Every structure is written in structure tokens, then in C-alpha cells.
């Protein structure tokens with residue numbers, strides 16, 4: 001069965017997926033391969049809407065992948081994506097944390113340039129966070145509070161829930 005990891009940027013989706021399964025799929029990495037450029041460059045040249053179109057089709061492809069899939073933090077924006085996640089025979093695990101913890105993490109993450117982070121004030125980003133919170137909860141089959149937990153503690157909690 002496919003396992004989707006969802007949550008705001010910086011919640012650890014890519015990190016936890018990597019620790020959960022050697023053949024995990026990171027949606028952002030898959031999209032970067034497809035578009036042939038970093039996501040930030042694509043946002044700049046083609047726009048966010050074009051990114052969301054690609055994201056939606058990649059999500060549809062991955063529903064039947066039977067893999068651990070780390071999604072991008074904006075996967076829940078689209079009602080169509082939320083319906084895909086609700087209809088899927090899949091586990092949808094929400095890695096939940098508070099905005100301040102996530103903001104600190106994203107701010108110090110030099111490996112990943114997130115255009116929405118780069119282009120938003122802290123206040124604007126918090127508003128996006130607050131808007132998305134209920135959307136993650138709407139589609140989640142499991143919610144894990146990841147605040148102040150190590151990746152291995154989180155992986156352990158996922159496994160215990162599914163035991």
C-alpha cells in the first residue's frame with residue numbers, strides 16, 4: 001500500500017521518507033527530474049500554477065506506486081488533490097508541528113530553496129501555514145506531532161501506529 005507523507009514545508013517529509021524506505025519517492029525530486037530545473041527556477045519562469053498542474057499529475061501517478069512518498073508541502077491546496085488522497089487506498093501521514101519550529105528549520109535549511117519561503121514574509125508564511133493546517137488534517141489517516149523529535153523517533157512512531 002502506498003504511504004504518503006504530508007505536512008508543511010520543513011516538517012521532515014523528505015527526511016522521514018528516506019529513513020522509512022530505501023526506495024522512497026520524493027515528489028519534488030521527481031518533478032525536478034521532469035521539469036529539468038530547480039523548483040524555484042520553475043516558479044520564477046513558469047509560475048506556481050504550472051507547478052501545481054504537474055504536482056497533481058504526479059500525485060495521480062503515485063497513488064498506486066506502493067511506495068513511501070514524500071509530498072510537497074502544498075499538495076493539499078488543490079481540492080482535487082485532497083480528493084485523490086481521500087479516495088486512495090493509501091496511508092496519509094501528517095507530520096505536524098508548530099509554525100515557529102518549522103520556520104526555524106526552513107530558515108536554516110541551506111540544501112533546499114523553497115520559493116514560497118523565499119518570497120514570503122514570516123507573517124505571510126504563517127498565514128499560509130494557518131490556512132493549510134485544516135487541509136492536512138482533512139486528508140490525514142494518521143497525525144504525528146514531530147515537534148522536538150528525532151527522525152528515528154518519528155519513524156518508530158509511524159511503525160507503532162501501523163503495527
Ligand SMILES: Nc1ncnc2c1ncn2[C@@H]1O[C@H](COP(=O)(O)OP(=O)(O)O)[C@@H](O)[C@H]1O
Pocket residue numbers: 007008009010011012013014015016070073105106108109110112146149150151154
Ligand atoms: N526530526 C527532525 N529533527 C530535526 N531536523 C529535521 C527533522 N526532520 C527534518 N529535519 C531537517 O529539517 C529540514 C527540512 O527537512 P525536509 O525533510 O526537507 O522537510 P520537508 O520535506 O517536509 O520540507 C532539513 O534541513 C532536515 O535536515
Ligand SMILES: O=C(O)C1=C[C@@H](OP(=O)(O)O)[C@@H](O)[C@H](O)C1
Pocket residue numbers: 007008009010013014028039071072073074075112113114115116
Ligand atoms: O509548501 C509548498 O507549497 C511547497 C513545498 C515544497 O516541498 P517541501 O514541503 O518538501 O519543502 C515544494 O513542493 C515547493 O517549494 C512548494
Ligand SMILES: [Mg+2]
Pocket residue numbers: 013014015028070071072
Ligand atoms: Mg521535501
